[in-house]
């Protein structure tokens with residue numbers, strides 16, 4: 233088991249990492265995530281084709297981070313994310329059921345003043361699709377660290 237943060241390294245995930253990402257996501261996210269368990273969607277097959285598409289979308293975004301063990305190079309953590317742009321489809325409450333639309337509707341639903349997100353003129357949203365850390369590497373601040381890294385990358389990308 234890894235003992236401290238000096239034995240891991242952060243890498244940018246790309247589509248070349250797809251197989252490894254799917255393996256970690258299947259074993260350490262779907263089988264442990266409370267919502268996936270409650271919904272009985274604990275394998276990639278249960279989640280359907282859209283899940284495969286979504287994972288590939290996050291790997292193509294340039295905003296997904298992986299955590300590798302420095303010695304073995306095995307992928308032990310991941311942060312899958314992507315940017316989506318709010319458009320007419322995203323704000324439409326019926327019809328299109330793609331993931332960004334659903335994410336937007338959840339944000340709009342839970343914003344303090346109902347339509348606040350729309351009223352503020354938000355046009356770009358960072359979608360945090362999944363965070364997962366292998367159980368042998370948990371409780372060392374890795375998840376917190378990779379979330380912060382993503383936010384930093386996102387802000388610099390947005391200002392370009």
Ligand SMILES: CC(C)(COP(=O)(O)OP(=O)(O)OC[C@H]1O[C@@H](n2cnc3c(N)ncnc32)[C@H](O)[C@@H]1OP(=O)(O)O)[C@@H](O)C(=O)NCCC(=O)NCCS
Pocket residue numbers: 260261262264265266361362363364365366369370371372373374375376377
């Ligand atoms: C949730 C998960 C990503 C946490 O990874 P991690 O690297 O252990 O998290 P961190 O060490 O950065 O912990 C940050 C904080 O999260 C909370 N936390 C983490 N694991 C927790 C647990 N099992 N129970 C309660 N709180 C927990 C704690 O507040 C922790 O702070 P602390 O160390 O001061 O107690 C990891 O357990 C995991 O992969 N779970 C399965 C997938 C999942 O459910 N992902 C989240 C939904 S996207």
